[in-house]
Amino acid sequence: VSGRVTDAQGKAVPFASVTVKGTSVGVAADENGNFTIEAAPNSTLVFSAAGYQAAEVNIKNQSTVSASLSAQSSLNEVVVTALGIRRTRNQTPYAAQQVTGEEVSKTRNANFVQNLSGKVAGLDIRQTNTMGGSTNVIIRGTKSITGNNQALFVVDGVPYSNSNTNTANQRTGRGGYDYGNAAADINPDDIESVTVLKGAAASALYGSQGSNGVILITTKKNARGLGITVNSGVTVGKVDKSTFATYQKQYGAGYGKFYGPDEDKWFNEADVNGDGVVDLVAPFHEDASYGAKFDPNLMVYQWDAFDPTSPYFGKARPWVAAANDPTTFFQTPVSSNQSVFIDGGSDRGSFKLGYTRNDDKGILPNSKISKNLLNFGGTYNITPKLTAGATINFTNINGLGRYGTGYDDKNLMTNFRQWWEVNVDVQEQKDAYFRNRDNTTWNWKSANRLIANFWDNPYFSRYENYESDSRNRYFGVANLNFKPVEWLNIMGRASHDGYNELQEERQAVGSVTTSSYSRFNNAFSETNFDLIANMDKNITTDINFKALLGGTLNKRHNESIRAVTNGGLIVPRVYALSNSLNTPNAPVEFDGRREVHSLYAGATFTWREMITLDGTIRRDQSSTLPKDNNTYYYPSVSAGFTFSKLLPSATWLSYGKLRANYARVGNDAPVYSVYDSYVGIAPFGGNPQGSVAGTKNNPNLMPELTGSFEAGVEMAFLKNRIGFDMSYYRSKTDDLITPVILSTATGYNSKFLNAGSIENKGIEVSVNGTPVKTSDFSWNINVNWSKNRNKVLELFEGAENLVLADFQAGVTLNASLGQPYGTIRGSNYVYKNGEKVVSQTSGRYVLSPTSNEVIGNANPDWVGGINNSFRYKNLSLSFLVDTKQGGDIFSLDMYYGMGTGLYPETVALNDLGNPSRNTIAEGGGIILPGVDADGKPNAKRRSNSEGTLGYRQPTAGFVYDASYIKLREAIISYSLPKSLVSKLNPFKGIDLSLIGRNLWIIDKHIPYADPEETISSGNLQGYQSGAYPTTRTFTFNAKFRF
Amino acid sequence: LNVDPKNPAILPSSAFFTNAQRSLSNTLTSSNVNLNIFRLIVQHWQETQYPEESQYDLATREINDNTWNALYRDVIRDLREAKALIPGDVKDADVQKNRLAVTEVMEVYTWYYLVTTYGNIPYSEALDIEKPFPKYDDAKTIYNDLLTRLDAAIGNIKTGAGGFGSADLIYNGDMTKWKKFANSFKVKMAMTIADDDAAKAKTLVEAAVASGVFTSNADNATLVYQNVQPNTNPIWVDLVNSGRDDFVAASTFIDSLLAHNDPRIDNFFTADPTGGYSGAEPGVQSAYEPNSHVNPNITKPEFPGLLLDYAETELFLAEAAQRGFNVGGTAVSHYNAGVTASIEYWGGTAAEAAAYLAQPGVAYNPANWKKSIGVQKWIALYNRGWDAWIEWRRLDYPQLEPAHDALSDMPVRFPYPVNEQNVNRVNFEAAAEAIGGDDVATKLWWDKF
Incomplete structure (x- = not known):
């Protein structure tokens, strides 16, 4: 019997598994959905495929049968595993969770990586709120102390670079731009499925690059016939106000009462208008x-009194809070996303061609990113046994005005959240910039020195001190598949991933910092040559044997040059x-x-589709290690037991499998x-200098x-209406290269040493359920939950702590012996009987004598996501809630912002009911809650002055619980009825959808900020400085199929 | 494939020596609030809006870590590299010996600041990569060893032969000057421990004077910076290039200068908007404009860094004479020579110096010589805050009040770096106990009063 498996739209479903019901006979369809199977007349064929509900068809007496599968988002049948090997669920003895391409592309977000948040158990995604910023992708916890912990991205079996070029200063919050990660170059519309290989056994065949888990992307395969899909979407956004500063409106500019000639006034004094009166x-x-306290009757000369083009030039203005605070600085971000995808195929071959254009405008003035993504792929069947294929992807990204990050004058969030005068009207600064096109700042040094003191006019900063960048990337794969006999496939493949990027940063003449221009040219390339033989044979009717033998040659080259002007610019602009x-x-x-150089082999035995034994071994030889130690082996063994096969009579049990595996994965050293x-x-007067x-x-x-063990159970009940997949894992990384x-x-x-070990252990659960299912209405629930416990077991001999990063405010991120990776240390309160001790001389909290007290931990306790989707006829609604619970974050924004009096907390009434900012003589001041050195309640009143509620307190006071619950996405989509579409030649289908992302932070504990906001991807987390607010986005998308 | 093609594996020994000289001068001269805040502690300068460092907040900016790293890692490590490479680099036996001697003098000089700032420090096990967590040695033992090493280096200098040539940014290879430098520095080291071991100080000072110390400002150890980064004076970087208005004169210092019509005041500071001189009160937030600022001459990119000078040498000799050491001349004559040298160094004249010295509050007072010398050291060591701090701790004059709203007592030493607490905890704790507590108020062995 032969036939074809298609989806509801008539497109081929590749690689579906086809079995004859009641027997062990089974085959897999090819990539065009075609299959041939031996079956007796009147037997029933069972069709199943990834992302589709299984279907049964009685073949009666026909010799051709076609099956149409309807999509389903629950437990998947065929899983793409390492090196592109497809496995049925029964034959997969390790955790591999799959997400469909539809799932990651439907939100029309330009960076598909962010769309994985909450959708995969054990995957921790942390994104920044900057435009085009980087995304941190960690699977099953941090394994390396200072090395790379990011998951490996693999596209169609080939590693795809996801590096970021952010500088060390950027990553430690000292300023610089977040240029994002390179995985954002992948076109979401070209993604067929994403498989997350979590454990070492699953990813062992990827060698050292895969030691942190693998995000395996399978791009779209070409179908028979011609298909054209066009997507057109537009997105608008709005800043979520709960993630930005709220300002007090009672006191204005200054640090205290020390201005004027005698340094005892709230204001400076000068005879501005020349009338002889000060x-x-x-x-x-x-x-x-x-x-000074605001008072509309008090007339004060402000910054604009010294701007000759201002309507207030030479005029005093009432001393009041600004009408337009920095929340008005944000503009409405608008993005457009247009894509077309054409695919087609016949017996002789197939092709696909995709183009996506994305234009994003950010929330800050003068910010935009445009992306052009072009994908081409084709296959040709030279002979029935020999197939050639190639894909080429070209990506071009142009950024302009990416947001500054960290503690820097080019990160205006540092300005607005930490150092601001609430009497300054942001819109007046806007007018001033556009009137003068120069740095007419609110922050003049003085009436006599009209130059910027600490901060530029924020609009000047955005329009003049901007960066621009571009990246051109080529990712090409060519392969030749030879299938001499049905059970053997030999593949030769060459691939190249290469990009060139240019980042230019500008500091204009007239800025607060010396004018400059810097350029960074970076070229990356990775080339792989693979030769892999795969066999798949039923040795007996009961035993299936799969084997793999292969070799890979991997070359990576990174070359960059960074140049900067010295001492300023001669000609402005x-x-x-x-x-x-x-x-x-x-x-x-x-350079x-x-x-x-790698060699690898694997063997899998499956008995009656019930018991699977799998073993792999890989040998790597890496150039970054010393010659004598540069070769290392890593084995993996796995076993799977589909026990539901033993219980065919238990109709309530649709599926049940136990699995266990152990693997060891090696990793090489950083280059040089x-x-x-x-x-x-640089030489000193011709004398060379070196260090x-x-x-x-x-x-x-x-x-x-890294050695890791994993055990799991998968079960499904009530005709797959409800099912779960649960894994327990433990991994231990030894001889960490650090x-x-x-x-x-020591000087x-x-x-660099092989020092220390880290253990990660955890549990992952994903649950699928279909509470309601009728022909018109269905409700699906998908829950993902994972918990990872990380512990630093060993450090270098005698060492108890390793500092990972040293942040501003004397806060460090550490790997401490016996503690989870990512311990936040800093100064703490001194406690007496559990109460904070207050100094009876200063009235301030006593600081711990050292700054290395443990004050937090950046790791979450658990992460999870719940996705609900409802479908009624052609209308569907889905929403995803994801959460991270536990984990701490230090906020430099609050540390300074509370100290400079920006927030409403700094003007609260005191215990006497008086304004706390009044002098103590006036009944003001505050009594900090706590005790004196003897443990008696603190009664020392101190003035509420600069720093008191902020940076004069222990850093422990600014560590917040980073937990959150977010309504991450909600999607309503409507497919025009077939009856209507069929009349609209040439359309085959029209889907309209309305997509919302980051709609609502249901719960959080850090004030005025998004707990998820971070400075960059990488190992340094748990710290916020100049945090950007969250943007809620709403997208309208129309999808046309021809 | 494993060799970095963009960074050299071989460099001449002089490259490390030159770099170490510059790094050392940078560290001593810097006014960066993350590194060198001694001008604030001794109340020469005062901060404007952010008085944290003036109030002795060393922790937030990890100033104690940065100081430690700058000397161990950026100076001594490179001097050691130079020493290791010199024998292979230099054929001429005398030049080789001279270069090694100069490098050794520079190293001893650097250790002096570490040991007088922290107390017990890693020394015998330091700078050995095989000892990643070195033990701390007793400060006095280290100091005595440094004196022995200094003597040996002086003995090895051959004034007729060449040195580092132009790679020597301080003396351009002039070995006669280096010998004077080493002896003058020996006087300084000896006088530092005069309260603890007067007999030893006497022997050392007398030997140094006999061997030849600085005799004029022409002998001063200065490093003339260039006007292009990275080889500029760090003060220019901190005060001019940064565009910031963080520092003004401290009232304590201004008041003292005004009290005796000090002719150096206009060389030290600018006039305030009223034409007079005013400073801000230490530790109190203050406004920039109404106060006097650092003189623009000092903030020029090429303004020299000063490592050791004739004025302080004369003031040491005045004290030596007062203590009865045989250094030729009298306490008064050395005192007057020191003050005059300082005034002339800063651009004043001999006549101005004479008029200044003639005033009752300035003229040398043998009855309270610590005050006379202490106050004049404090003034003469303007712009050399670290040295001013060491001398203030030793002589206890001028009598400074702690800054307003200070976080601690006035520091008389630096606490150990946070990195040492985190990384080298066992040895750190032993050292803290040995010196009587890792606190800013713990007095070091030579600071008797």
Whole structure:
């Protein structure tokens, strides 16, 4: 019997599994949905495929049968696993959770990685709120102390670089732009499915690159016939006000009463209008709001009194809070997403061609990113046994005005959340910039020195101190498949992933910092050559044997050059190195190459589709390790037992499987960590200068190894109406290759060593249910939950703590012995009988004598997501709620913002019912809750002045619970009825949808910010400085199929 | 494939020496609030809006860590590298010996600041990558060893032969000057421990003077910076290039200068808007404009860093004479020479110096010599806050009041770095106990009063 498996729209369903009911006979359809199977007349064929509900068809006496499968989002049947191997569920003895392409592309978000949040158990996604910012992707916890912990992205069996080029300063919150991760180059419309391989056994065949788990992307395969899909969408956004500052409106600019000639007034004094009477001048050179109480009768000369083009030039204005606070700075982001995807095929071959254009405008003025994604793929059947295929993807991304991050004058959130004067009207700054096109700032140094003190006019900053960037990326794969016999497939494949990027940063003449221009050219390339033989044969009627033998040659090359002007620019607005005031110092160059040679083999036995035994071994040889230690092996063994096969009579049990596996995965060293080299420094008057590098390299490094064990159970009940998949895992990474921080009395910061071990253990559960299912109405629920416990078991001999990052405010992120990775340390309160001790001289909290007290932990306790989807006839509604519970975050925004008097808490009434900002003599001041050194309740009243509620307190006071519950996405879509569409030639289908993302933060604990907001992807989490607000987005999309 | 093609594996020894000299001068000269805040502690300067460092907040900006790292990692490590490479680099035996001696003097000089700032520190096990967590040695033992090393280095200098040449940013390879420097520094080291071991101080000072110390401002150890980054004076970076208005004169210092019509005041500071000189009260938030600011001459990119000078040498000799050491001349003559040298260094004249010295509050007072010398050191060591701090701790003059709203007592040492607490905990704790507590108020062995 032969036939074809299609979906409800008549498109081929590739690789469906076809079995003869009641027997063990089964085959897989090919990628065009075609199959041939031996079956007796009148037997029933069972069809199943990833993302579809199983269907049964009685073949009667026909020799051709076609089956139409309807889509389903519950437990999947065929899973794409390592190296593109497709496995039926029974034959997959490890955790591999699959998400359909539809699921990740339907929100029309340009970065599909963010769409995985909450959809996969054990996957921790953390995204930044900057436009085009990076996304942190961690599977089953942090495994390496200072190395890369990001999951590996693999597209159609080939590694796809997801690096980010953010600088060390950017990642530690010292400023710089977040240029995003390279995985955002993948076209969501080209994604057929995403499989997350979580454990080492599943990803062992990817070698060291896969040691952090793998996000496996299968792109769309070509179907028979011609299909054209057009998507057109537009997105508008709005800032979620709960994630931005709320300002107090009672006190204006200043730090206290120390202005004027005698340093004892709230205001500066000068005879501005020349009438011989001394006038009040606002202390606009400050960037705090601990100044004079607002009083509309008080006339004060403000910054605009010194701007000759201002309507208030030379005029005093009432001393009041600004009508337009910084919330009015944000503009409505609008994005457009247009895509067309054409695919077609015949017996001889197939092709696909896709183009997506994305234009995003950010919430900040002068910010946009445009993306062009072009995908082409084709296959040709040269002979029935030989197939050639190739894909080429081109991505072009252009960014302009990405948001500054961290503690920096180019991150206006630092300005608005930490250092601001609430009397400054943002819209008046806007007018001033557009009137003058110069840095007419609210923050003049003084009435006599009209230059910026700490902060530029925010509009000047956006329009003049901007970055721009571009990245062109080519990702191409060519392969040849030879199938000499039915059970053997030999594949040769060559692939190249390469991108060139340019990042230019500008600091205009007239800015608060020295004008400059810098450019960073970065080129990355990765080339893979694979030769893989796969066999799949039923040795007996009961035993299926699969085997794999392969080799890969992997080469990676990263080359960059960063150059910057020296001492300022000569001509304003000319951004060229040649416009440097002084001779620029030599640019910083980097040239890193690495090569890994791999051999691997695997074997799988399946008995009666019930018991599966699987073993793999891989040998890697890496150039980054010393010659003597550069080869390492890693084995994996797995077993699966589909016990439901033993219970055919239990009709309530649709499916039941137990699985267990153990694997060891090795990892090599970062490039250039073996041999020492010096650091050359610009010469001093012709005399060369050099220094010993801060990190001591190590010629005796060995590979680091992660051993991991996993056990799981999958069950489905009541005709697959409800099912769950649960895994327990434990992994331990030993001999971590780490630049261990040493006592700097050694003359070094750190030394590369094989030091320490980290353990991760956890539980993952995903549950699928279909509470209601009728032909017209269905309701599906999908729940994902995971909990990871991480512990640093060992550090370098004698070491108890390893500092990962040193942030502003003396807060550090650490790997501490016996603690979870990501311990936040800083200064703490001193406690007496559980109460905070207050100094009886200053009235402030006593700070712990050291700054290395544990004050938090960046790891969440658990993460989860619930997706509900309802379908009534052609109308469907789905919404995803995701949550992260536990984990801490330190907020530099609150640490400074509370200290500079921006927030309503800083103007609260005191215990006497008086304004706390009044002097103590006037009944003001505050009594901090706590005790004195003897444990008696604190009665010491101190003035509520600069710093008191902020940075004069222990840093522990600004560590917040980072838990959240978010309504992440909600989608309503409507498919025009077939009856209507069929009349609308040439359309085959029209779907309209309305998509909302980040709609509502249902619960959070950090004030005025999004707990998920972070500075960059990478290991350094748990810290916010200049956090961007969340943007709620609403998208309208129309999808046309021809 | 494993060798970094963009960074050298070989460099001449002089490259490390030059870089170490510049790093050392940067660390001593810097006014960066993350690194060198001694000008604030000794109340030469005062901060404007953010007086945290003036109030001795060392922790938030990890100033104690940064100071430690700058000296161990950025100076001594590179000097050690230079020493290791010199024998292979330099053929001429005398030049080789001279270069090693100069490098050794520079290293001893650097250790002096570490040991007088923290107390017990890693020394015998320091700078050894095989000892990642070095033990701390007793400060006095280290100090005595440094003195022995300094003597040996002086003995190895051959004034007729060459040194580092132009790679020597301080003396351009002039070994005669280096010998004077080493001896003058020996006087400084000896006088630092005069309260603890007067006999040893006497022997050392007398030997140094006999061997030859600084005799004029021409001998001063200065490093003249360039006007292009990264080789500029760090004060220019902090005060001018940054565009910030963080510092004004401290009232304590201004009042003291005004009290005796100090001719250096206009070299130190700018006039305030009224034409006079005014400073802000230490620790109190203050406005920038009404106060006096750092003189623009000092904030020029090429303004020299000063490592050791004739004025302080003369003031040390005045004290030595007062203590009865045989250094030639009298306490008064050395005192007057020191004050005059300082005034001339800053641009004043001998006549101005004489008029200044003639005033009752300025003229040398043998009855309270600690006050006379202490106050003049405090003034002469303007812009050299670290040295001013060491001398203030030792001489206890001028009698400074702690800053307003201070977080602690006035520091008489630095607490150990947070990194040491985190990484080298066992040795850190032993050291903290040995010196009597890791606190800013713990007095070091030579600080007797």
